Amino acid sequence: SSGINAEWPLRPGEKDGKSSEGVFEASLPAVEADLVEAGPSPVDFVVGEEVSAVCKKLETAITELTWECNGKTMENGKGNVKIVNKKKYTKISFKPATLDNVGTCTCKAVGQGTEDSADIVIEGNDDCDPTTCDPKCGQDEIEVEVEGECC
Numbered sequence: 001s002s003g004i005n006a007e008w009p010l011r012p013g014e015k016d017g018k019s020s021e022g023v024f025e026a027s028l029p030a031v032e033a034d035l036v037e038a039g040p041s042p043v044d045f046v047v048g049e050e051v052s053a054v055c056k057k058l059e060t061a062i063t064e065l066t067w068e069c070n071g072k073t074m075e076n077g078k079g080n081v082k083i084v085n086k087k088k089y090t091k092i093s094f095k096p097a098t099l100d101n102v103g104t105c106t107c108k109a110v111g112q113g114t115e116d117s118a119d120i121v122i123e124g125n126d127d128c129d130p131t132t133c134d135p136k137c138g139q140d141e142i143e144v145e146v147e148g149e150c151c
Contacts, residue, residue, distance in 0.1 A: 033114035035059045036090075036107050042121035050095035053120040055107035057088055064110040067092045069122075070103040099124050 039054030057065075067074040067083055067090070074092060076083040080101075082093045094101040102124040108117045 031114050033059070033111065033116055035062055035109035035111050035114060035116035036065075036118045038107075038118035038120050039089075041119070042123045044123050045094075045097045045101070047098060047124060048096045050093055051097040051101060051122060051124075052091055052093040053105045053107075053122060054089055054091045055109075055118050055120070057090065057109070059109075059111055059114075060087075061111045062109045063112065064108075065090055066108045067105060068108060069101070069105040074105075094122075097124065 035058055037056045037058055039056060041053075043051060043053055045051030065085060069092070074081050074083060080094045080096060080098065082095065084091045084093075090107055092105060092107075101122055104119050104121055106117050106119050109115065
C-alpha cells in the first residue's frame, strides 16, 4: 500500500541510569483523492480492430500511473497493448483487439500521499465476423469478398 512514511529520531534519554535511542516509524494510509476520471464507458469494439480506453488526469502531481485489465497489470508493447501517457490523459489501446480484451480496465494513479482509480468496461461483439458486411459489426462500408460475393 502506498502512503506517507516518516521517521522521527528519538532523542537519547536516560531513566534509572539506562540510556536509549532509536528511530520511530509511522506509516499513514494513502488518502482517496480525485486524480483520474474515466473516459467513456463501456467501450465497444470489433474483433481485429483497435479499441482504446482513456483516463483523464485531474491532477498534475501524479507520481505513478498504471493500467490493470481483468486483474492483470498491463505493459506497453507486450502483446497487443499500447499505453500512452500524456500531460492531460492516459490511454490504453489493444490492436488488434481480441475477445481476451473484454472486461474491466482500471487506470490507477498515485500522488503525494493520495491514490485514485477509475474503471472502464470494454465490451466485445463475439457475434461479429469482420469478413462480412454485417452493419452491426461496423463493416458495412468496406469491400470484402465473401464466398464469391462482394459487398
